[in-house]
Amino acid sequence: MNKKVILLGFFLITSAVFFAQRERLENLPTFDKRRLHYGFYLGMNQNDFKLNLKNSAILNADISIEPTFGFNVGLIAELRLHKNLSLRLEPGLVSNSKNIYFNHLPLRRDSVREIGSTYLHFPVLFKFSTDRYRNVRPYLLAGVSYDYNFSSNEANQDDNSAGQFRMQTHNFMYEVGVGIDIYLSFFKFSPSIRGVFAINNEIKYDDNPNSQWTAPVNFMGTRGIFLNFAFE
Template identity: 60%
Template sequence: MHKKIFLFSFLLLVIQNSFAQKEKVLNLPNFDKPLFHYGFYLGLNKNDFKVAYKPTTITTNPEVEVEASVGFNVGLIADLRLHNNINLRFEPGLISNTKTLRFKHIANENEGTREAGNTYLHVPLIFKFSTNRLNNVRPYVLSGISYDYNFSSNEGNQDDNFSGEFRQKSSNFMYELGIGMDFYLPYFKFSPSIRGIFAINNELKYDNRSPSAWTDPIDFMGTRGIFIHLAFE
């Protein structure tokens, strides 16, 4: 009986020691030491508009309903190590998504519905604040600002909502916040994150003449959304 207990204890000790050794094996142990490194990212997004209203003589109850579809984002990564736990990242890329706007205060459904199919050049500068590495994982948070150029804004179009054309400003500024995790794999680092993006300026291009039931009631219209961001470095 004592021999069996001794043998069982010995086997447990061997198994425990084996797992402990495996935990100590670090993938890419020198990955974070260089001053610069590069990568790319892919992801999905769902962006809509935050809408704020102002007093108008057109309607007493303005309401714009925004329906967002899932879009995609893709881009490159350039990472500068500022400190063991702080990195500055430049992540230029493209963001594409479509939003359907329903101006509920306009009785005619056809006149009150507009579609905004947007493709942005997204140029962010982001600070990445990481914890110390724990084996092959490393949590982090993100914070930054970006310049976004909307290729499909229609800003230069002389036609406005009276001709069926919804217009936005081409140049916009955003800030973004996020949280994620670095996973150190044998051949590369995989870094998924969830990010929120929020417009700083009013993106709406007002109609050429007033009163306009589409744009006069709106004081602010700015992008807000969520990204699923998958980085490979």
């Protein structure tokens, strides 16, 4: 499934670039002279967790993560700072889910936690663009983002002993990516792919310091891939 989605995304991007290159006329010739412009994006993501374990009272701790695909949608505001540099805001919603397997626990009802998450995702990005060639313009993205986790359960008094896996509500990420602007007749289409990496530890530890679920965890932070399709 993962390979099919990636291949489909690659096919769509390649087809759009090929179409843009065949255009003899330069579309939207004054688009990049705007100081400020807006748009929106749709996309998909696959979010995993980077997981580091530590020595604890739990012997032979073994935890694994199974990610699934999610979706992302949001708005775009881009401020041109220089002909090749822009500041870009992309507030949006990100939804995904993951299964966490605690393989050292003998009872299946206690060994799996399904984490469904919906985030307010607010990236602040710098966009470094090449000079335009006909109707295409490749670019790099880099910046940081703030995520508000609506599904964190951080304030829940119950923890894993009652079946509740808790995470931090406020999280910070850094992002890097590549993309290409494709100038069409009436709008600019911009597919991009980027990596998203957590800065802070997102797990909220159980009240019991020797919890079988959280005591072995030294760090657990988001590590994801976003495939976005922007319309500007």
